[in-house]
Amino acid sequence: MRIGILACDILKPEIEFITAGDPDIVIRKYLEFALHEDPPNMRKVILEESKEFVGKVDVLFLGYAVCSSLEKITDEIPIPSVMLKGCDCIEAILGPEEYAAEKKVCTGTWFNTPGWALEGTKGLIKELHLDSIEGFEPEFFFDIIFDSYQRTLFLDTGIGDEEHYLELSKKFAEELNLKHECRKCDINRISETIQQAKDLAKT
Secondary structure, eight states: OOEEEEEEGGGHHHHHHHHTTOTTEEEEEEEOGGGGGSHHHHHHHHHHHHGGGTTTOSEEEEEOOOTTTOTTGGGTSSSOEEEOOSSSHHHHHHOHHHHHHHHHHOSSEEEEOHHHHHHHHHHHHHHHTGGGSTTSOGGGGHHHHTTTOOEEEEEEOSSSOHHHHHHHHHHHHHHTTOEEEEEEOOOHHHHHHHHHHHHHHHO
């Protein structure tokens, strides 16, 4: 079977961990995370990129959750496809119940996966185009944007190199004057969706 991966680069650490050495994965492509700041364009880009997999794979694993604009996008992709379940990448990892529980603990929570920790505040600046506002340093806007946030929660997804990702997450929290907490979680939901892609390829 031939499985292709088209995914957000925020989830690259987890997806690469799961699929390392997997001979069924024949093409991998990761798109920049900042696409979700323009949801209609993100959908357009994903659909366009998916065309590159036609004839090269049997099934496409789409490493995205709904993310504001991707509802039923697999119906429009020109090859059999599966995608992650959830409103965003955090729910795709934690599941709706755990996601809601953590937001109940602290409504103003910024969730840091390893991918988000790698981006840090530089990723935040890129995502929100804070470096394009003349007359202001990007950091000027941090207090305004994060006024309603109280904590950063690092999700240790069990992919290894925990101390490295944890330190990056702590640095992010420090730069934004947020308290920092950490919890472990699995990535079974991503693994299960990749398996769904393989099961689909067998039919």
